[in-house]
Structure formats: C-alpha cells, structure tokens
Amino acid sequence: MKVLIPSPLRSYTGEREVEATGATLAELLADLDRSHPGIRFRMVDEQEGLRPHLRLFVNGELVRELGTKLSPSDEIQIVQALSGG
Amino acid sequence: MATRRAQANGAAAAGAVVLLVATRKGAFILRADGARRSWKLSGPIFLGNVVHHLVLDPRDRRTLLMAARTGHLGPTVFRSADLGRTWKEASRPPAFARAPEGQPEGKKGRVVDHTFWLAPGHADEPQAWYAGTSPQGLFRSEDGGDTWAPLPALNDDPQYRAWMGGEQDGTPDGPKLHSILVDPRDRDHLYFAMSSGGVHESRDGGRRWAPLVEGLEVVEELDPTNVTFHDPHCVRLCPTRPDRLYQQNHCGIYRLDRPSSRWVRIGKAMPRSVGDIGFPLVLHPRDPEVLWVFPMDGSGVWPRTSPDGKPAAYRSVNGGRTWRRQSAGFPRQQAWWTVKRQAMSADGHDPVGLYLGTTSGEVWASRNGGERWSCVARHLPEIYAVEAAELRR
Numbered sequence: 001m002k003v004l005i006p007s008p009l010r011s012y013t014g015e016r017e018v019e020a021t022g023a024t025l026a027e028l029l030a031d032l033d034r035s036h037p038g039i040r041f042r043m044v045d046e047q048e049g050l051r052p053h054l055r056l057f058v059n060g061e062l063v064r065e066l067g068t069k070l071s072p073s074d075e076i077q078i079v080q081a082l083s084g085g
Numbered sequence: 086m087a088t089r090r091a092q093a094n095g096a097a098a099a100g101a102v103v104l105l106v107a108t109r110k111g112a113f114i115l116r117a118d119g120a121r122r123s124w125k126l127s128g129p130i131f132l133g134n135v136v137h138h139l140v141l142d143p144r145d146r147r148t149l150l151m152a153a154r155t156g157h158l159g160p161t162v163f164r165s166a167d168l169g170r171t172w173k174e175a176s177r178p179p180a181f182a183r184a185p186e187g188q189p190e191g192k193k194g195r196v197v198d199h200t201f202w203l204a205p206g207h208a209d210e211p212q213a214w215y216a217g218t219s220p221q222g223l224f225r226s227e228d229g230g231d232t233w234a235p236l237p238a239l240n241d242d243p244q245y246r247a248w249m250g251g252e253q254d255g256t257p258d259g260p261k262l263h264s265i266l267v268d269p270r271d272r273d274h275l276y277f278a279m280s281s282g283g284v285h286e287s288r289d290g291g292r293r294w295a296p297l298v299e300g301l302e303v304v305e306e307l308d309p310t311n312v313t314f315h316d317p318h319c320v321r322l323c324p325t326r327p328d329r330l331y332q333q334n335h336c337g338i339y340r341l342d343r344p345s346s347r348w349v350r351i352g353k354a355m356p357r358s359v360g361d362i363g364f365p366l367v368l369h370p371r372d373p374e375v376l377w378v379f380p381m382d383g384s385g386v387w388p389r390t391s392p393d394g395k396p397a398a399y400r401s402v403n404g405g406r407t408w409r410r411q412s413a414g415f416p417r418q419q420a421w422w423t424v425k426r427q428a429m430s431a432d433g434h435d436p437v438g439l440y441l442g443t444t445s446g447e448v449w450a451s452r453n454g455g456e457r458w459s460c461v462a463r464h465l466p467e468i469y470a471v472e473a474a475e476l477r478r
Contacts, residue, residue, distance in 0.1 A: 008157050038174050042158040046180035047194040053157040080157035 026066040097435035100475030110466035141474035152200035177232040179224040204265035207272030217262035264320035283315035300348035326373035333366035351405025365429035414458035427470035442468030
C-alpha cells in the first residue's frame, strides 16, 4: 500500500511516497524498516510507543494503535509536526 | 596512538587541532592552522538535528561519533570513518530494554530521549564505546558504535532506578548520565556521574557499581546521605595521575585522590563574590595540579550566567588550593554567558589550548592556557558541546 513520507524521514526513503505491506500498522512499519533500515526506531520507541510529534493517518483518519488493521487499498500518511523554535 | 602514549608519558601532542562543536541545530567543525591562530569553520553537519555530543576517537583519530535526534525523530548515533565527509547511522542505537506488558506505573519501561554523552573505551579495546543517556542510562558498543547494548546491572537495578529518580528530579533538559571515565590502567575500572544521582564506580567492567559521594554537599535542607540528591555537573580523571579526579558539582568544586573515597571541596578557595558553581571543568593534559573552571551565577533563582555579566575562567595550578582569574580578551561587562558542562575543553599542545562554547553561539579560544582569549566563531546555534581533538599528523 501507499505510504506518504514526511520530509524529516526522507533521508531514509529518498522518496516522498513508498510502498509497504502489512496486515497491521505494526507490520507495515516493520516492512518499512526492512526496506529502509533505521526508519522505525525514529518513529517508535523501545517500549513500542509512537514518539511525540508523530501522527499516523489511515485514509485520512488519525490512528494511535500499532495494532490497527490495514487492508491493501489503504493509504498511510505519516505526519510529523514540530512546535517551538 | 603514539601521540596518546606520548601524552600519557608527559610529552605534548603536536597534531592539528580541530574543535567539534555540537549545537541544538546541528554540528560544526573548526580547524586550526599550525599555530592555532586562525580557524576555519565547516558545516553545518546534519543541520536541524539536536546534537548533544560529537567526539573524535583518540585511538584512530579519524572516526567521529555523533549523538543526535530531532524534534520529531527518536535518538540515534551517527558514525563517520572519514572525519565527517560521510556518515552512517547506528543500526541499533542506545535503547532501554523493553518492559513486559502491563507493568504498573513507576515500573514501566523507560525510553531514551537522547544520548547525551559519548566516551571512547579503553585503548586496548579499539572498538569499544560508552554512551550516557537522558533519562539516565549507560550503554556500551563493542563494534565502533554500530550497535549498542544497555548495561542492565545499572539501568535495571532497583536501587539505581530509585537513585535516578523521575523526570522531576533531573535537570531542566532532562536527567542525564554523563562523565563516563575509563581508567587508562584498567579497562574494567569505570566511573560515571548522574544529574542527578551522584558519582559511581565499578571495578569489574560495569557488572557491579557503588556510589562515590562521601564529602560532597547537596542543596541545603536535603540529606547528603541520600544519593539521589547529589548533582555532579562534570567529573574528570587526570590522564597522567588516574588516581586523581576533579569535579564541578551543583554544590561546589571538589577533588578526590584515591584510594580515599572522600571528596574535598577545593572551591572554597574561589573568590566569595564569584563562588564555585558552574558546569564545565577542564584538566591539563599532563599536569594533574592544573585545572580550569568557568563559574556561573548560582545565587537566587540560579541565572546560570557569568557572575555579574563578566565572563572569566579560573585556573588553579596547585590542585585547587588557590585560583587565578583569566578574563583577558573576554567582554568586560554585559556578557551573560552560559557554558554547558561539555562545552569547554583543552588540547594537548604546549602551551595548552583552551576552548569554550556559549549557549549564545560563540566559540572562544586561548592558545596559552587561558591567559588571553579570542572569539573564533560566532552566530552559531546554541552550543551544547565543544571537544578539542587532534588529527593524525
């Protein structure tokens, strides 16, 4: 499925849009990490929590659980919002 | 390695000096000419990354390790084998062990916010590195910084977890493990410090640790027997007398001569109007009697700026019995500098070069042991660390 990559993570993908697979968000992020090593740890901490300032949208809807189920036609958008100077 | 041995034996180094400048918005490198009179700035490296430490491996004098994160992205370590021309990310950055599911509050697994301190391992272990993190954690790499493993005897020990305290017990930028020191005579003899949480020692490579806080003062009204209240800001070990350590603490400047385990407050000899509070402490590379500090205002609400807006280093040439002010070249007034604990260092030349970076983005240098200072870079982002290093000749 299509995954939209924000600019802070494009040093890993080189592209703003990549393909990845997985039956859940956790599987999708694992697949992304296989293709682009290191990208997952920048988004998910060692206790399996999403890092602050990171948001994941599935078909435009905000999701917070890595166990969220996905289907092959879904579109995933990773958004990173930073505040402060 | 030859130069390192020469330094340990008391001879001055002669390699070209570089300053590795870590800032809140990326890293920079300043390169000196042979006389250390003119400096050339390069960078930024990883612009926009929060870089807490950039260190040259003294064992090969080519490899750089950098602790970085960004506002959005988790913490990582970058490694360069060619003095910063190309970089490769660690394949397993420092991270705490994952806690079992369903742990109650207070026993949940911890998350590394950032790697704060990088330290090369012993000269006999050329691939070994240590990392200290925020919140407090100690990690070791045995492959040149590519993969990092936690030291569970510390990171997961209930007593140490209690001494580390919680978010409320740390510094404003988060509680930190820092000042990782390796005894040059014994690779298993280690020290580290925590802000807060005291100074600690291991003689078996990090399998067992013991506090080393006797003689240190804590904030008034608190109990000095409680390790968690101790806040060492910067601890250094004399390279040519490894049984001597110096410390800039939240509550004064101290010296420790082993085998004693009692720190002696040598900052009492500082001028009363200046006090003995500060962040960094720098040692002479060959003379264990010589050290420098850079005092800050620790009065009232703790401005943590140069006392009275008049920046100055203070040097002792007798192990802290007396101190002399060194401010020639610095602004004479209205200069409200803050110099963080990693932002002051010395080279190995004779006379010794001293360097410091301010949170207002200036780098200052002295090529005569602090007798006279000049600004060698300005308009940089907030400086977290300045490491002086010498390249291979």
